[in-house]
Amino acid sequence: MTSKVKALNHGAKKSTFANLLQPKSMDLSLLPIPTMRGDFPSIRILEAGFLRGMERYKFSLIGRLDLMKVKLAIARTEAMNKQNLTGNCQFIPLGKGYFTIFLDNEADKLRIWGGGPWHIEGQLLRVTMWTPDFDINK
Template identity: 25%
Template sequence: MLKMLGRCKYTLVGKFINAMPKMEVIRRSFIAQTQLIGGVKIFHFNSRHIYIDLDNEADHISVWTKQRMFIAGHLMKLQVCTPTFKPSKETPIVPIWITLPELPWHCYYIDILTPLLSPIGKALYLDYATMQKTRGGVAKVRVQIDITKERPQHVWLGFSEKDPSLGKWQIIEFEDFPSYCLYCKHQGHVSGECPVKERDEEIKQRRELEANKKGYEKQPN
């Protein structure tokens, strides 16, 4: 499984919400909509899913952070591929924007922010204003996170290697944080609003009522 994890690190899963177009249409439209610097292989998985195997990390990040594409008018959601991928579930690993208000000016670099944000997730890239340092009040970073895990509201920004106590708590603000259902393992809602959970509970209650009814009918008069 560890070897498999390394081999699929640049692989994405495309999930069609409704009907899926023909593979030649998908391949042609995908290439037309992306500006890849490397190659790509697209394979059929089932009637709703495809594998998108990219050559390099830059293309992987560029395509994945789109989160969705339209292929011949059909919506396709994009998600990372993991060794435990199951078509009936959606991954909780997503790219989101976070902002860092009043971040020190000399920290507006990806090589500094990557270790700083490691308790939250993997830093992918900076937005254009942060990268060009044209906005001093706040830095903005695209980060890969697991939305089922706790979200730290701040991280420690140390000012001295010799004295770890010198520094400040850097505030973290999350933008457009998606919801995730731990019951049906799909994005877009929480378990309290899950239609699958509601359906299963109704079925369970109906079966319990039927079982109680049968038990009552079997009792001697």
């Protein structure tokens, strides 16, 4: 009787940290061509790529705390515990005390959005809906 199970990675080169850091060749013709918009370089993003990004952030929120008084990692841990989140949660710093609350499900988003007010280390956690054009300077 012969086995139909194939060994994974049989004969394959083992990935090492050094191998992963080796430069990879890339076809530069696949990259978008940069242009200038005023004084700023810009690239055109295809609609399909834009929609993938929108889909990825559909459960996200924007939070704000005084991050001089509380570390972002502590804020995330406290938020996870207080709000009984069931999925993954990342706090991604944006600057000036703002951060993206990156969530992977709607239940957690609604729990944070509708369950407040939330206090972390004595500070009120301000939360707004995520938008693709959010600007910390406005």
